[in-house]
Amino acid sequence: KNEVEQSPQNLTAQEGEFITINCSYSVGISALHWLQQHPGGGIVSLFMLSSGKKKHGRLIATINIQEKHSSLHITASHPRDSAVYICAVKGGVNDMRFGAGTRLTVKP
Amino acid sequence: DAGVIQSPRHEVTEMGQEVTLRCKPISGHDYLFWYRQTMMRGLELLIYFNNNVPIDDSGMPEDRFSAKMPNASFSTLKIQPSEPRDSAVYFCASRWDREGTQYFGPGTRLTVL
Numbered sequence: 001k002n003e004v005e006q007s008p009q010n011l012t013a014q015e016g017e018f019i020t021i022n023c024s025y026s027v028g029i030s031a032l033h034w035l036q037q038h039p040g041g042g043i044v045s046l047f048m049l050s051s052g053k054k055k056h057g058r059l060i061a062t063i064n065i066q067e068k069h070s071s072l073h074i075t076a077s078h079p080r081d082s083a084v085y086i087c088a089v090k091g092g093v094n095d096m097r098f099g100a101g102t103r104l105t106v107k108p
Numbered sequence: 109d110a111g112v113i114q115s116p117r118h119e120v121t122e123m124g125q126e127v128t129l130r131c132k133p134i135s136g137h138d139y140l141f142w143y144r145q146t147m148m149r150g151l152e153l154l155i156y157f158n159n160n161v162p163i164d165d166s167g168m169p170e171d172r173f174s175a176k177m178p179n180a181s182f183s184t185l186k187i188q189p190s191e192p193r194d195s196a197v198y199f200c201a202s203r204w205d206r207e208g209t210q211y212f213g214p215g216t217r218l219t220v221l
Contacts, residue, residue, distance in 0.1 A: 033210070043199060043212040086151060098151040 003027050006087050006099035013106050019074040021102045023087030026068065034061050034072050035086040037101070043086075046072070077106045112213035114200050120219045126188040129216045132181055133202030141210065142175055142185050143199040151199075157183065190220045 005024045034046040047061040063070040087099040113132040133140045142154040155165040160177045177183040197217050201210040
């Protein structure tokens with residue numbers, strides 16, 4: 001079993017839909033990152049969380065440390081949100097572990 | 109700032125050749141990371157530096173891989189000799205503190221024939 005599990009693996013939505021991507025982990029962490037990888041391959045760091053919730057535009061990330069679970073929400077999804085979303089957890093000094101990613105396709 | 113700069117963007121080489129990947133982090137960032145991404149294994153952290161000093165290279169796959177950071181504005185990842193299984197996209201990222209947001213470079217797509 002992977003230490004960082006993401007679900008779903010693939011997600012197709014219609015423009016305007018509310019989207020949720022989930023990340024569960026089995027190790028102790030000091031922080032969790034959500035990354036976005038564009039179809040061209042570039043990676044953008046969206047959020048770094050250690051507790052609670054963060055919001056940036058239409059993106060919201062939450063984390064529940066006790067349940068070892070994080071969610072990334074996208075409100076009013078748009079085709080330009082189509083990308084692979086990757087969850088990464090930081091455990092020890094340098095213990096970055098990555099989920100396999102969720103491929104999101106938003107259709108117009 | 110131009111962001112994290114990597115070169116080359118694409119590299120095709122033959123098995124056994126030496127490959128050098130280059131990275132220029134964002135000015136002022138104290139941490140630099142090298143990652144590898146493959147279809148089979150996803151993203152993997154290879155090594156990271158703090159203030160030009162390698163802190164943890166436990167992710168480096170084997171002795172054929174080496175990384176240096178001679179100064180705050182430049183790092184290299186070298187593979188010698190290269191093998192087809194090294195084919196991947198190699199990303200460099202930097203950040204300004206231990207816990208902050210990482211900024212990724214565009215990546216170098218390496219193909220070893």
